[in-house]
Amino acid sequence: MKLAIAPLLVALLGVPVLAAGSAETLRGTGDLGIAVERAQGSLQWLDTTNRISLGRIEGLGDLSHASAVFSRDERHAYVFGRDGGLTQVDMLAGRVVNRIIQSGNSIGGAISQDGRHIAAANYTPGGVKIFDARTLELVADIPTESKVIGLEDLPGNRFAFSLWDKGEIWIADISDDPRNPRLTKFTGIGTQPYDALISPDGRWYVAGLYGENGIAVLDMWHPEKGVKRALPDYGRGEEKLPVYKMPHLETWAMVGGKAFIPGVGRHEVVIVDVATWTQEGVIPVAGQPVFVMAQPDGRRLWVNFAFPHYDRVQVIDVPSQSVVQTLTPGKAVLHMEFTPRGENVWLSVRDANRLEVYDTATFRKLAELPAAAPSGIFFTPRAHRFGL
Amino acid sequence: MKLAIAPLLVALLGVPVLAAGSAETLRGTGDLGIAVERAQGSLQWLDTTNRISLGRIEGLGDLSHASAVFSRDERHAYVFGRDGGLTQVDMLAGRVVNRIIQSGNSIGGAISQDGRHIAAANYTPGGVKIFDARTLELVADIPTESKVIGLEDLPGNRFAFSLWDKGEIWIADISDDPRNPRLTKFTGIGTQPYDALISPDGRWYVAGLYGENGIAVLDMWHPEKGVKRALPDYGRGEEKLPVYKMPHLETWAMVGGKAFIPGVGRHEVVIVDVATWTQEGVIPVAGQPVFVMAQPDGRRLWVNFAFPHYDRVQVIDVPSQSVVQTLTPGKAVLHMEFTPRGENVWLSVRDANRLEVYDTATFRKLAELPAAAPSGIFFTPRAHRFGL
Numbered sequence: 017m018k019l020a021i022a023p024l025l026v027a028l029l030g031v032p033v034l035a036a037g038s039a040e041t042l043r044g045t046g047d048l049g050i051a052v053e054r055a056q057g058s059l060q061w062l063d064t065t066n067r068i069s070l071g072r073i074e075g076l077g078d079l080s081h082a083s084a085v086f087s088r089d090e091r092h093a094y095v096f097g098r099d100g101g102l103t104q105v106d107m108l109a110g111r112v113v114n115r116i117i118q119s120g121n122s123i124g125g126a127i128s129q130d131g132r133h134i135a136a137a138n139y140t141p142g143g144v145k146i147f148d149a150r151t152l153e154l155v156a157d158i159p160t161e162s163k164v165i166g167l168e169d170l171p172g173n174r175f176a177f178s179l180w181d182k183g184e185i186w187i188a189d190i191s192d193d194p195r196n197p198r199l200t201k202f203t204g205i206g207t208q209p210y211d212a213l214i215s216p217d218g219r220w221y222v223a224g225l226y227g228e229n230g231i232a233v234l235d236m237w238h239p240e241k242g243v244k245r246a247l248p249d250y251g252r253g254e255e256k257l258p259v260y261k262m263p264h265l266e267t268w269a270m271v272g273g274k275a276f277i278p279g280v281g282r283h284e285v286v287i288v289d290v291a292t293w294t295q296e297g298v299i300p301v302a303g304q305p306v307f308v309m310a311q312p313d314g315r316r317l318w319v320n321f322a323f324p325h326y327d328r329v330q331v332i333d334v335p336s337q338s339v340v341q342t343l344t345p346g347k348a349v350l351h352m353e354f355t356p357r358g359e360n361v362w363l364s365v366r367d368a369n370r371l372e373v374y375d376t377a378t379f380r381k382l383a384e385l386p387a388a389a390p391s392g393i394f395f396t397p398r399a400h401r402f403g404l
Numbered sequence: 405m406k407l408a409i410a411p412l413l414v415a416l417l418g419v420p421v422l423a424a425g426s427a428e429t430l431r432g433t434g435d436l437g438i439a440v441e442r443a444q445g446s447l448q449w450l451d452t453t454n455r456i457s458l459g460r461i462e463g464l465g466d467l468s469h470a471s472a473v474f475s476r477d478e479r480h481a482y483v484f485g486r487d488g489g490l491t492q493v494d495m496l497a498g499r500v501v502n503r504i505i506q507s508g509n510s511i512g513g514a515i516s517q518d519g520r521h522i523a524a525a526n527y528t529p530g531g532v533k534i535f536d537a538r539t540l541e542l543v544a545d546i547p548t549e550s551k552v553i554g555l556e557d558l559p560g561n562r563f564a565f566s567l568w569d570k571g572e573i574w575i576a577d578i579s580d581d582p583r584n585p586r587l588t589k590f591t592g593i594g595t596q597p598y599d600a601l602i603s604p605d606g607r608w609y610v611a612g613l614y615g616e617n618g619i620a621v622l623d624m625w626h627p628e629k630g631v632k633r634a635l636p637d638y639g640r641g642e643e644k645l646p647v648y649k650m651p652h653l654e655t656w657a658m659v660g661g662k663a664f665i666p667g668v669g670r671h672e673v674v675i676v677d678v679a680t681w682t683q684e685g686v687i688p689v690a691g692q693p694v695f696v697m698a699q700p701d702g703r704r705l706w707v708n709f710a711f712p713h714y715d716r717v718q719v720i721d722v723p724s725q726s727v728v729q730t731l732t733p734g735k736a737v738l739h740m741e742f743t744p745r746g747e748n749v750w751l752s753v754r755d756a757n758r759l760e761v762y763d764t765a766t767f768r769k770l771a772e773l774p775a776a777a778p779s780g781i782f783f784t785p786r787a788h789r790f791g792l
Contacts, residue, residue: 042496044479045432046787047519065477065519088745089453090478091432108430130747131435131453171701171746172765191765217659218701237703237723272605273661313559313606313790315625335625356788357476358559359517377560377579399434400744400785402701 041108045090048107049353049395051364051371052095053388054079059095060371060387061110064355064362064395067373067383071110077101077117083124083392086399087149088131093394094149096125102136104152107396114152118145126169131399133194135175137167144177146194155194160186166212166223166265168403170236178209178223178232185209185223185234185243205232205243213265214403220290224265233293246293250280266403269310269317271334276317278305285319285332299337301330307351311376312358316340320349320363329363331379341379345372353393364390429496433478436495437741437783439752439759440483441776442467447483448759448775449498452743452750452783455761455771463500465489471512471780474787475537476519481782482537484513490524492540495784502540506533514557519787521582523563525555532565534582543582548574554600554611554653556791558624566597566611566620573597573611573622573631593620593631601653602791608678612653621681634681638668654791657698657705659722664705666693673707673720687725689718695739699764700746704728708737708751717751719767729767733760741781752778 049062050073059073076082078099085094092113093105100119103112120140127134133155134147142163146156162181170176173191178184185205188197207227214221214236221234230250234243269276274296275288284298285308303325309318317332326348331341347367354361360382363372366389373383398404437450438461447461464470466487473482480501481493488507491500508528515522521543522535530551534544550569558564561579566572573593576585595615602609602624611620618638622631657664662684663676672686673696691713697706705720714736719729735755742749748770751760754777761771786792 042430044475044477044496045434046474046478046784047476086434087432088435088743089432090434108432129745171699171703173747219703311559315559315607355476357517357790359561396434397785397788400788402745 043108045107045396046356047396048090049362049393050084050093050095050105050107051362051387051390051394052079052082052084052392054082054391055389057097058388059105060385060390061107062362062371062385062393062395064360067360067385069385069387073105073110073112075112075115076103076105077115079391081123081391084394084398085125085127085134085404086394086396087127088399090396090399092149093396094125094127094134096122096136098122100138100140102134102147102152116147116152118147118154119143123163123165124167126167126175126403127399128169128173128175128190129171129402130173133173133190135167135169135177135188137164137177139163142179142181144175144188146188146190146197156190156197158186158188158197158199165210168212168214168221170214170221171218171402176212176214176221176234176236178205178212180208180210180226183207183209183227185212185221185232187239200239202234202243205234206230206245211265213268215270215290216402218402222265222268231293244293247286247288247295249295250277250286264307269308271310271314271317276308276310276332276334278308278319280304285317287337297337299332299339301332301339302328302342309352309354310334311361312354312356316376318352318361320352323348326350343374343379350391351393353395355395356397362393362395364393366390431496433495433784434744435784436478437750437781438472438481438483438493438495439750439775439778439782440467440470440472440780442470442779443777445485446776447493448773448778449495450750450759450773450781450783452748455748455773457773457775459498461493461498461500463503464491464493465503465505467779469511469779472782472786473513473515473522473792474782474784475515476787478784478787480537481784482513482515482522484510484524486510488526488528490522490535490540504535504540506535506542507531511551511553512555514555514563514791515787516557516561516563516578517559517790518561521561521578523555523557523565523576525552525565527551530567530569532563532576534576534578534585544578544585546574546576546585546587553598556600556602556609558602558609559606559790564600564602564609564622564624566593566600568596568598568614571595571597571615573600573609573620575627588627590622590631593622594618594633599653601656603658603678604790606790610653610656619681632681635674635676635683637683638665638674652695657696659698659702659705664696664698664720664722666696666707668692673705675725685725687720687727689720689727690716690730697740697742698722699749700742700744704764706740706749708740711736714738731762731767738779739781741783743783744785750781750783752781754778 051060104114119138125136144158162179167177206225209223210226212223303321439448492502507526513524550567555565594613597611598614600611691709
């Protein structure tokens with residue numbers, strides 16, 4: 017099925033496409049991507065210009081909850097697996113070029129601003145490891161005596177991360193000497209931080225708290241002011257429902273000085289003023305939101321949902337703060353990724369074993385691609401952004 | 405000199421680099437760029453990871469006031485020359501692959517959101533031409549009976565541009581049928597618009613006016629409200645000095661709801677609230693600003709200047725709104741380009757015949773590269789942004 021699509025597209029578009037699984041081929045790397053096939057430890061290798069798969073990349077181990085970052089030249093992907101694997105994938109060759117098991121259990125990682133180092137956040141044992149991005153040689157090991165979550169890259173070749181067991185936020189600065197990171201520690205930031213984000217401008221590091229209500233906010237422009245607690249009612253309220261899935265923070269939408277965030281256990285998107293980190297209002301939606309993602313132009317938000325509403329996607333118009341479209345791609349929409357200027361969005365529809373591509377202006381479906389229980393989708397232009 | 409740098413870097417960094425002017429080579433395209441050598445119609449072909457030139461690309465005609473955009477896969481650059489030339493450059497091969505003279509005199513252009521079409525803004529004869537991005541085949545010709553300036557790409561596969569002779573702003577929508585653009589015209593927007601910008605989110609189209617004070621602002625989220633005039637005192641005042649160079653608009657910095665714009669004929673950067681487009685204050689600087697550019701993290705602004713202060717660059721700290729650094733690279737600093745996550749900035753120092761690369765955190769100079777009277781510098785990640 018997948019192989020049959022490429023020749024058809026050649027005929028339709030009159031453009032050359034790569035043969036699936038071809039050897040290294042001369043081409044630009046700005047329109048490539050991967051989709052995680054977590055059950056079988058493989059990736060779909062994607063071309064966002066022709067909206068096709070270029071093949072399958074295998075041998076990545078346990079990819080449940082996997083995430084990826086990209087080298088600054090967009091040549092390589094670095095995939096962080098739940099099994100502690102760190103896998104370097106050649107986006108031109110479509111194959112694994114290096115793979116290490118760097119810990120017993122990992123929750124993700126980041127790449128430094130200058131692209132020279134990869135940092136991995138680990139559960140078992142806790143801590144952060146820093147690797148050379150070319151060779152995956154271990155450069156530094158930062159023990160934390162805690163599970164580490166919410167590892168994000170910051171301007172100035174720094175990383176921020178949170179300690180689940182200790183309720184702390186640490187900053188590791190590798191700008192002077194990557195082998196000896198300078199650490200800054202913020203203690204007492206709240207109980208059980210479970211995920212975090214850095215705002216697209218690299219200014220706000222925000223950790224969600226599992227053990228209590230509210231969030232922890234660190235202004236990287238004023239770290240001397242310390243971590244502030246905000247949104248004291250976030251995650252609480254008389255209408256609270258069972259929480260089917262803790263929402264991710266990494267893709268909280270930030271548009272025009274507002275953050276649009278998933279209501280925990282509630283059928284709403286919460287609107288937050290970023291200057292003060294106070295709640296301004298809510299937008300009712302069809303279920304418990306998981307990701308709230310802004311189109312690159314900030315004009316619309318795309319929202320997916322936890323069980324039992326995980327078959328649909330809703331689109332919110334930002335100026336009117338109202339739902340303008342409901343799509344029902346099928347069970348279960350796990351992830352969404354926009355092309356960098358936002359003309360298309362790609363969805364992973366896990367139980368339908370496919371990726372779907374939509375025109376964001378018309379909501380028209382442009383393509384379906386077979387994929388085995390796909391989850392995360394990651395495009396190479398993430399190389400050029402903070403916190404992705 | 406240039407050729408001698410590459411082996412040295414290999415030795416220092418232990419990484420392979422391309423031979424200058426090599427044939428097509430397998431590599432990622434996310435860390436490539438060009439610098440315009442306008443006097444001799446050539447480009448320096450740049451690698452921002454190793455901070456080297458990969459060679460010179462020749463045969464581009466008159467490149468005074470030239471600008472460039474990139475294909476969505478970052479494989480090709482499209483260079484708009486003052487002589488009406490539109491040149492397609494292969495960023496992997498380092499050579500011209502297609503070149504047309506599309507008009508008698510051109511002021512720049514843009515690439516559509518989906519990357520399929522190139523639009524060029526022309527002086528002689530006036531008008532906008534739309535080309536197929538692969539073949540440079542003419543797809544549509546939009547006569548305007550006016551010089552066209554400030555051509556920008558908008559979300560929704562649209563272009564906006566301004567008519568110098570008529571005082572109008574037009575939008576051309578090619579989303580349905582590129583061969584028959586749908587036009588929307590705004591008349592009476594002001595006298596002699598001379599340049600324009602689109603905000604990084606694709607929302608605000610702003611034209612500077614040469615024939616009168618003030619600016620013209622169109623909110624693309626609310627085009628039905630029409631074009632508003634704003635900043636009525638912009639360009640006026642008792643301390644006005646001779647204007648040595650009309651400041652560009654395309655790189656007005658927009659950070660956290662504020663625009664930082666060059667004071668016309670004055671030694672100051674003007675702070676504007678974007679929600680209301682009113683002036684909030686000014687920051688004194690060392691000369692008449694030409695470009696005011698925000699680092700990708702928005703934390704600092706980098707400013708260059710018109711004659712006679714064109715030998716220096718000043719850096720403004722955004723939170724304190726004060727100058728924190730003055731660099732004197734030499735005569736004449738014509739352009740600045742940040743690496744996409746902002747760890748470095750590249751400067752063109754025309755009369756010194758070189759490019760300089762600085763660490764944005766420490767202001768340390770990292771590299772000098774010879775270049776013949778360089779002007780504009782353009783890196784491939786522009787492919788993924790609006791209005792660049």
